[in-house]
Structure formats: C-alpha cells, structure tokens
Amino acid sequence: MKLHSSTGLQGEIHIPGDKSISHRAVMFGSVAEGKTVITNFLNGADCLSTISCFKKMGVDITVDGTNVEVNGKGFEGLQEPADILDVGNSGTTTRLILGLLAGTPFHSCLIGDESIAKRPMKRVTEPLKQMGVSIDGRDHGNFTPISIRGGSLRGITFKSNVASAQVKSAILLAGLRTEGELTSVTEPHKSRDHTERMLKSFGAEVEENGLTVSIKGGQALKAAQIEVPGDISSAAFFLAAGAIVPNSKLILRRVGINPTRSGILEVLEQMGAAIKVTEVETASFEPMADLEIQTSDLKGTTISGELIPKLIDEIPIIALMATQAEGKTIIKDAEELKVKETNRIDTVVHELKKLGADIEATEDGMIINGKKPLTGGVEVSSHGDHRIGMMLSIAACLTEKTVELGQAEAINVSYPGFFNDLARVSQ
Numbered sequence: 571m572k573l574h575s576s577t578g579l580q581g582e583i584h585i586p587g588d589k590s591i592s593h594r595a596v597m598f599g600s601v602a603e604g605k606t607v608i609t610n611f612l613n614g615a616d617c618l619s620t621i622s623c624f625k626k627m628g629v630d631i632t633v634d635g636t637n638v639e640v641n642g643k644g645f646e647g648l649q650e651p652a653d654i655l656d657v658g659n660s661g662t663t664t665r666l667i668l669g670l671l672a673g674t675p676f677h678s679c680l681i682g683d684e685s686i687a688k689r690p691m692k693r694v695t696e697p698l699k700q701m702g703v704s705i706d707g708r709d710h711g712n713f714t715p716i717s718i719r720g721g722s723l724r725g726i727t728f729k730s731n732v733a734s735a736q737v738k739s740a741i742l743l744a745g746l747r748t749e750g751e752l753t754s755v756t757e758p759h760k761s762r763d764h765t766e767r768m769l770k771s772f773g774a775e776v777e778e779n780g781l782t783v784s785i786k787g788g789q790a791l792k793a794a795q796i797e798v799p800g801d802i803s804s805a806a807f808f809l810a811a812g813a814i815v816p817n818s819k820l821i822l823r824r825v826g827i828n829p830t831r832s833g834i835l836e837v838l839e840q841m842g843a844a845i846k847v848t849e850v851e852t853a854s855f856e857p858m859a860d861l862e863i864q865t866s867d868l869k870g871t872t873i874s875g876e877l878i879p880k881l882i883d884e885i886p887i888i889a890l891m892a893t894q895a896e897g898k899t900i901i902k903d904a905e906e907l908k909v910k911e912t913n914r915i916d917t918v919v920h921e922l923k924k925l926g927a928d929i930e931a932t933e934d935g936m937i938i939n940g941k942k943p944l945t946g947g948v949e950v951s952s953h954g955d956h957r958i959g960m961m962l963s964i965a966a967c968l969t970e971k972t973v974e975l976g977q978a979e980a981i982n983v984s985y986p987g988f989f990n991d992l993a994r995v996s997q
C-alpha cells in the first residue's frame with residue numbers, strides 16, 4: 571500500500587471502541603445470565619475471533635454494526651465445541667478464554683495464527699494447572715495449539731512476575747469457578763484493570779488492595795449494558811500524528827481515559843505536547859473524555875518502571891514521536907515488547923531506521939535521538955503487526971517521498987477504519 575505525506579491533520583475523529591473492553595464484554599456476557607447489550611463494540615479482527623469462539627460454544631450472539639447482543643445462559647450454558655477454537659492473532663482472546671475454560675467441564679482446543687504460535691502461554695497455563703486444570707500444548711503448554719479440559723478448581727495465591735492484565739484476568743476468571751475459595755493475584759506493577767471494573771458491572775465482588783486483586787469463587791454473573799469507550803491505544807496514533815505533523819489540530823471524541831491505560835497522556839505532557847483533556851465523563855464503569863491535540867515542539871523523555879504497563883501498546887508510536895523530539899528519549903523496563911504480535915523492540919527499530927531515524931535497541935527497550943527528518947522512497951512492513959503498521963503510516967505523513975507499506979491489512983486487527991480516518995483528516 572502506498573502512503574503519502576500530509577501537510578497537516580485537521581478535524582474530529584470518533585475513535586472506535588476499546589479492544590480490551592470489547593473482548594471482555596463478549597466473554598463475560600457469554601457466561602452471564604441474561605441478555606448483555608454492548609454498544610460501540612470494536613469490529614476488529616481480534617474481537618471477532620472472540621465472538622467466533624463463543625458462538626462455537628453455543629452462545630447466541632448477534633452483531634449489528636457496532637451493537638452486539640449476547641444471550642448468555644451462565645457458565646452452565648456453554649457447550650463443548652465440536653470444532654477447534656480459532657483465536658486468530660489475539661493474545662487477549664487466547665489467555666482470557668483459557669481462564670474461562672478452566673471452569674467448564676469439557677474439552678476444547680485453541681489454535682491461532684503464526685504470531686500467536688510464538689507467544690508464551692505458560693504464564694497462564696502454569697497457574698491454571700496449579701488450580702487443578704488439565705491443560706497441555708506445544709512445549710509443555712507454552713504454545714498453541716493448546717488443549718484444555720476444565721473441571722473443579724481450587725483457589726490459589728499467585729505472585730506474577732510480569733505486570734500483565736491477561737495473566738491477572740485469566741486467573742481471576744478461573745477463580746470465579748472455585749467452590750467459594752479465594753483466589754488472589756499480585757503483580758509487580760499495576761496492569762490495566764478492565765476485568766475488575768467490568769466484573770463489578772456484571773454483579774461480581776472483586777477486592778482490590780494495592781497490587782493484589784482477589785475474587786471469591788461461586789459467584790454468578792448477571793447480564794449488563796456495556797458502552798465501550800473509544801480505544802486510547804488507537805487514539806494514540808492520532809495524538810502522536812497531531813503533535814508531530816506540522817499544521818495539525820485534532821479532536822478525538824469519547825476516548826477511554828482509565829488511569830491504568832492513560833500513560834500516553836502522561837508522556838505527551840512530559841514531552842511538552844499541547845494536549846487537552848475535556849468533557850470528562852466518570853458516570854460509567856470506565857471514564858472517558860474528548861482529547862484535543864495540536865502540533866507541538868516536543869522534547870525527549872525517559873519512560874520506565876510502573877508507567878510501562880500503562881502504555882505498553884503505545885510504545886511503537888511513542889518511539890516515532892521521539893524521533894521528532896529535541897534530545898534523547900530512553901525507553902526501558904519494556905522487555906514485554908518482545909512477546910507481542912512481533913518482537914516490537916526489533917520491528918520498531920528496524921523499520922524506523924529504514925526511514926532515517928537515529929534509534930537503537932537495548933535489552934529492555936530503545937534509545938532514540940531526535941530530532942531527525944524522516945526520508946521516504948523506501949518499502950517498510952508491518953511484519954503482520956497492526957501497531958507497527960499504524961505507526962509507519964503516521965511516519966509516512968512526514969516523509970517527502972511516498973512509502974510503500976507491506977502487510978498493511980494487519981491493521982484490521984484493532985482499527986479497520988484507520989486509513990479512512992487518516993485520509994479524512996489529512997490535508
């Protein structure tokens with residue numbers, strides 16, 4: 571796909587629904603009792619993989635644009651799938667579904683694409699085994715294909731060595747299915763808390779105490795109405811574009827600003843971006859706001875420690891912003907980037923170098939020296955990773971010559987309308 575430069579980005583964008591929240595709404599709705607109605611659902615390939623898995627377990631789900639109805643019949647309503655559950659490219663589907671399947675007394679087999687087959691699952695399958703689940707897969711349960719036979723579970727006290735909402739969620743969801751026992755998960759840093767918030771909307775009691783979250787088994791979920799906020803991880807591409815493309819001013823409507831996800835806003839402020847958060851709404855289970863951004867003189871920054879889980883998926887686009895910021899940007903403590911859809915330390919550094927950036931990989935992140943003009947006239951690739959594809963599309967707004975993007979279709983995983991939105995606001 572040919573990408574053209576832009577003389578400025580102007581206008582308003584309704585950012586599509588949050589991927590993490592859309593997945594959870596379908597999953598929890600599928601095991602709840604009654605009709606769950608979801609609005610502003612993300613119709614991205616990952617969330618459609620989640621829907622297809624639950625349909626294969628007999629759940630009646632109807633999709634009408636961004637409105638989804640899930641007719642749940644409780645955990646007992648799930649049926650043994652006659653076919654393999656295809657999780658596609660989605661780590662969230664794979665890990666959270668394993669947590670839910672842990673408490674179902676039947677056999678299922680999960681398979682995904684080439685990227686999923688390389689992503690570590692032991693972080694979920696090991697604690698689930700400790701809870702009493704029979705689970706196996708390639709490399710002793712570390713990689714797909716994975717087969718699981720759920721059953722009766724015991725509560726565990728689990729200390730995770732990664733700050734991962736997927737790990738935390740899988741264990742808590744399995745924890746719901748013990749017979750009244752307590753399950754708790756402690757993380758090194760706080761990861762996104764969408765599961766905790768949404769379980770409460772579905773009537774469950776979840777206890778949060780610092781870095782520990784606990785749940786009591788035997789609780790039934792009740793159907794809920796879920797309005798999905800705009801995805802801040804998708805918004806991040808336009809926030810960065812608004813800040814680095816000259817002559818830009820963008821307004822992004824109704825974006826989720828959950829404090830466990832909003833690290834990008836902190837970084838934009840640290841870098842000196844002209845960012846405004848307006849129309850804050852806190853009435854719903856997830857806070858949202860309008861975000862306004864305009865072209866800014868950015869400066870380099872350091873990103874590390876507990877901030878990392880709050881912006882882990884935004885690091886590729888932050889790296890691009892850093893190439894346009896005065897001075898050095900250091901990103902560290904981000905080794906989790908190596909186990910995403912691609913090794914995002916390698917893919918970001920490799921692709922941005924092709925465009926002329928001064929960027930080096932480190933063991934746990936990267937170092938970027940700005941401010942460097944980006945050159946075009948080259949071929950780049952998403953490597954099949956949606957976030958790399960979108961980052962490179964924004965980078966191409968700055969290059970004089972066109973850029974050819976390979977595997978552009980990967981973007982459909984989280985933002986199917988991305989190129990339409992970009993073309994609409996681009997001058």
Ligand SMILES: O=C(O)C1=C[C@@H](OP(=O)(O)O)[C@@H](O)[C@H](O)C1
Nearest residue numbers: 590662733734735736737882883
């Ligand atoms: O729970 C979730 O919805 C997600 C958690 C994060 O992964 P980890 O839990 O592996 O950090 C994130 O990178 C992913 O895009 C979505």
Ligand SMILES: C=C(OP(=O)(O)O)C(=O)O
Nearest residue numbers: 659660661662883910911
């Ligand atoms: C890492 C991501 O998703 P997942 O883990 O669900 O594949 C992502 O969306 O950047």
